Amino acid sequence: MTLPTGNKVNIQIVAQLLDRIQEGIHVVDINGHTLFYNEKMRNLEATEDMDLLDKRLLDVFRFHPDENSTLLQVLATKQPIINVKQTYFNANGIEITTLNDSYPIIVEGEIVGAVEIARDVSTKEQIMKSPGKTVHALSSFDHWTGTSPLIRDMIFEGKKASKTNSMILLIGEPGCGKERLAQSIHLERRLSSDTFHAIDCRSIQGERLHEEIFAGGGFLSGEANGTWFLDHLEYMDIPIQKRLTKELMEWKKKHRNVPHPLLYPILTVSKDPIDAIQSGRLDKELYYMMSDVTIFVPSLRQRKKDIPAICHYFINNFNERFQTKIEEVSHEVISLFTQYEWPGNVRELEHVIEASMFSMGHENILTFTHLPHYFRLKFSDPMSGAPPLDGSAFMVRKGKASQTLDAFLKEAESYYIQKSLQYHDYNITKTADALGMSRQNLQYRLKKNNLSKIKRSGTPI
Numbered sequence: 001m002t003l004p005t006g007n008k009v010n011i012q013i014v015a016q017l018l019d020r021i022q023e024g025i026h027v028v029d030i031n032g033h034t035l036f037y038n039e040k041m042r043n044l045e046a047t048e049d050m051d052l053l054d055k056r057l058l059d060v061f062r063f064h065p066d067e068n069s070t071l072l073q074v075l076a077t078k079q080p081i082i083n084v085k086q087t088y089f090n091a092n093g094i095e096i097t098t099l100n101d102s103y104p105i106i107v108e109g110e111i112v113g114a115v116e117i118a119r120d121v122s123t124k125e126q127i128m129k130s131p132g133k134t135v136h137a138l139s140s141f142d143h144w145t146g147t148s149p150l151i152r153d154m155i156f157e158g159k160k161a162s163k164t165n166s167m168i169l170l171i172g173e174p175g176c177g178k179e180r181l182a183q184s185i186h187l188e189r190r191l192s193s194d195t196f197h198a199i200d201c202r203s204i205q206g207e208r209l210h211e212e213i214f215a216g217g218g219f220l221s222g223e224a225n226g227t228w229f230l231d232h233l234e235y236m237d238i239p240i241q242k243r244l245t246k247e248l249m250e251w252k253k254k255h256r257n258v259p260h261p262l263l264y265p266i267l268t269v270s271k272d273p274i275d276a277i278q279s280g281r282l283d284k285e286l287y288y289m290m291s292d293v294t295i296f297v298p299s300l301r302q303r304k305k306d307i308p309a310i311c312h313y314f315i316n317n318f319n320e321r322f323q324t325k326i327e328e329v330s331h332e333v334i335s336l337f338t339q340y341e342w343p344g345n346v347r348e349l350e351h352v353i354e355a356s357m358f359s360m361g362h363e364n365i366l367t368f369t370h371l372p373h374y375f376r377l378k379f380s381d382p383m384s385g386a387p388p389l390d391g392s393a394f395m396v397r398k399g400k401a402s403q404t405l406d407a408f409l410k411e412a413e414s415y416y417i418q419k420s421l422q423y424h425d426y427n428i429t430k431t432a433d434a435l436g437m438s439r440q441n442l443q444y445r446l447k448k449n450n451l452s453k454i455k456r457s458g459t460p461i
């Protein structure tokens with residue numbers, strides 16, 4: 001049978017082809033509205049379950065640390081922007097690093113839109129940040145920051161588990177401290193530091209992972225000793241999970257009554273295991289076999305009370321590393337941190353503190369203005385008295401009849417101008433430049449949208 005032809009069919013063919021490739025593709029029209037978003041981009045941003053048509057403007061607002069959206073810049077300058085590295089936390093709290101190329105789309109000499117091509121380099125980035133598998137500076141239970149009941153329970157469970165020889169399953173969201181807990185259990189068992197081996201199934205897959213686990217010297221080779229920390233099982237291919245289940249069952253039978261086994265497996269899942277089983281990412285047998293001793297590591301949002309102590313801990317660490325003398329985080333920032341949901345958990349907080357301290361001069365108190373731009377955009381300046389700018393507030397309103405497109409676009413314009421002003425520290429010239437309009441035009445729109453009184457702490461615009 002020959003392929004049917006026609007524009008509609010051609011578009012479908014191209015869309016299906018683009019869904020099969022390993023680069024994320026995002027195409028916007030001249031107004032910055034999303035026209036196309038391929039499968040890989042949805043995976044990267046963890047937006048698989050979202051109706052992107054409802055999220056168009058939020059896609060456009062996906063600003064990254066210290067950078068404006070490259071797609072919007074290409075629309076404004078009509079010039080390609082190549083090889084821009086962007087690191088951010090996606091909707092599932094996973095840290096993603098991409099290398100992006102953005103190009104204008106030109107039709108008959110006119111720019112009609114822009115395309116972003118994102119190469120996922122997260123795995124390489126993680127390997128560069130943590131070379132080698134053996135960790136030397138391990139954290140013990142004495143170094144856990146936080147006193148909230150959930151953390152105290154977790155430490156209690158961790159110490160209890162370390163008195164057994166059982167295999168241990170840790171469940172918790174990305175960045176909440178599962179590896180840190182595994183290290184503490186390892187040290188509590190009085191095993192030597194250099195026998196803590198970590199295998200991250202997120203960065204090692206296929207044949208290599210198979211070798212790490214089953215080949216000579218590997219985890220289940222019978223020659224290994226110490227703690228084997230097998231991280232993110234839900235990323236392991238199902239056939240490897242099935243083989244692992246069989247071999248771990250054997251291991252359990254053999255070691256049930258051995259007082260000092262050579263091997264202590266600690267495994268992790270960073271998703272709800274029942275969801276992971278239902279979505280075909282976790283083998284049911286493996287889960288039931290390894291869940292005799294299960295410890296839940298709380299997310300940061302479940303223990304917000306610990307945020308000030310964790311900030312203090314990171315400030316001390318980075319002071320030592322950067323030779324700085326930052327003393328504290330302002331009350332306003334602590335209050336914003338407490339409102340925020342932290343999808344990337346303690347690791348995300350660590351990144352925010354690190355980036356903020358990097359941007360500080362001789363000040364000794366970390367305030368709102370030091371926070372990374374992408375993070376500030378999530379809130380309004382606590383000093384300005386303006387209400388927080390929440391995209392969903394105008395995008396989705398329960399119980400409100402749908403409005404005309406015209407009314408919606410007016411609201412969207414007002415929202416976007418406010419966001420841009422905030423991003424550019426309320427500087428009219430920079431905001432007008434970024435929006436691709438003259439100062440006069442921006443001032444007219446501020447007036448029209450009743451925004452001319454918006455200002456940053458005491459500075460009239």
Ligand SMILES: Nc1ncnc2c1ncn2[C@@H]1O[C@H](COP(=O)(O)OP(=O)(O)OP(=O)(O)O)[C@@H](O)[C@H]1O
Nearest residue numbers: 144145146173174175176177178179180270346347
């Ligand atoms: N209670 C804590 N006090 C201080 N630092 C912490 C605490 N919990 C976690 N961290 C730090 O947060 C970062 C993330 O922790 P860790 O790597 O253990 O998380 P994880 O749950 O294993 O993450 P992932 O699932 O992404 O591998 C590390 O730098 C760790 O040292």
